[in-house]
Amino acid sequence: MIEHIGISTDIGRFDALAAGPEDARGVLLLHGFPEASTVWEHQLATLSAAGYRAIAPDQRGYSPDVRPEQPSDYSIEDLAGDVLRIADAVGWTTFDLVGHDWGGNVAWHAAAEYPDRVRTLTAVSTPHPGAYALAMREDEDQQQRSSYVPALQNVQGASKHLLANDAAALRQVYENLVPREHVREYVERFSEPGALIAALNWYRGMKYSGQTGKVKVPTMYVWGTEDVAFGSTAALSTHAWVEGPYRFEMFQDISHWLPEQADEGLSRLLLEHLSEHG
Template identity: 55%
Template sequence: MTELSISTAAGVFDAIAAGPPEGRPVLLLHGFPQTGLAWQRQIAALAAHGYRVVAPDQRGYSPGVRPERPEDYRISVLVEDVVAITEELGWASFDLVGHDWGGAVAWWTADAHPGRVRTLTVVSTPHPGALATTLRTDPDQRERSHYMIDWRETPATEERMLAGDAKALRAAYAGKIPQDSVEAYVRHLSQPGALTAALNWYRAGRPDGAIGVIDVPTLYVWSTEDSAFGPVAAQETGQWVNGPYRFETLPGVSHWVPEEAPETLSRLLLEHLRAHGEYGTTGTAGTQANTPSVDSPKR
């Protein structure tokens, strides 16, 4: 793996990359509270099969793109970052993968730019429309999502998470992430302004508009021990994908799928990419697997 600096109008994004420059491009988006390092096992697996893989540290996580205002972390701005990064890399189309907040950005990007996203893979995070529906109807999901309200406190949340050698921040990883990665994340988020920037994703306010159904081939991976996203939202996600859709459940795995179940996730990802290798080139999209897609109106 190599380190990259990706210059955009918003600033310079740090990234890690691997694979031949001419390989089929794949962009990996991390979540909170992590960096592109979260994808190191998937980067290695994809690069070994000839893919060109880039995992940026997203807005706020990259010191070169760390605005102070919460409104500078709106979902539309985060989608613009994806477009700017891929344009700087020279990628006319690409496969998009996201986990946690990176998954939310991936859903919105696939909705806004279906002609550029060859395939979509989202880990843990339900489709935003499915999550919104479930928050209205499912008390369990409302309870799971309450932390998002708590974390909007500032600077109380930062002080609480970093107190006592970042005891609360370390606890968030629930012992499911390799210790060397935990130390790297804690060091990174202990930099001045870094944790506030990461929490600004929660403080940015509601999206600018509504998201629709997704038409590109989509793999959604959810784990049964995910503390943030429950089964109702996971099952509802299929109602929001019109393209070929595959839904995979990982029993006994927590929220931290890329690092807790790296081999399984890499296998599923490779299968998904291979199944839809011609999508975006011919306009057709392989066979549908596992869970039927449902024709749903835009909501």
């Protein structure tokens, strides 16, 4: 059974979904944009059934009680710091970390900065930020894939565009590949006053963010060959940024929305990765 919980920290209360025995090995799952904790429903149920305690928080800007207004409050350091805040609040000295899209970026940074806390890393769709930065400098394909970022950094204009006409543009983002019930929930969430601008502030926070170092913990990177945001150049060079055990898995003909589009396959790989590095 998946439960709704609140996680109180020094900066506010994070809403979250949780499943599994409270005293079991902890797995923290971080969503991306434009998503929420709901993206991990299949993985939460699978992890719980396997005996893990899995928690998927609505991250900074997505939880109404943790919604700062300044873009500088959305640096990668702040977002990775939230990972430790949440882990500390639930009593996890060490934990396994999973992230998709922006959540993957946060997970890479947290794993690099806090190897004494992060037991294993699973990054979904998102390559290591160093591999991505190099691709952005040298690969025209990746530059084209990321050409939407400046438009999203204009948060007022982007919010108005995405929510116009019953959120037609926002609905189109999901490419008819995300479950309809999830799309309905996401649209409802982002239609709340201030919610979408807060989520978009992650893009404005990029200029306040430092670099992410190499990762030493056991890492699995999962990428879909039809991902519209991240191309093969960054995906195939991510291995150079991992100094610990590394596993790279590709899903053929799967898009960016891997946790939902390939839910069973991703859950299977996640269980294998966790079991291998117990």
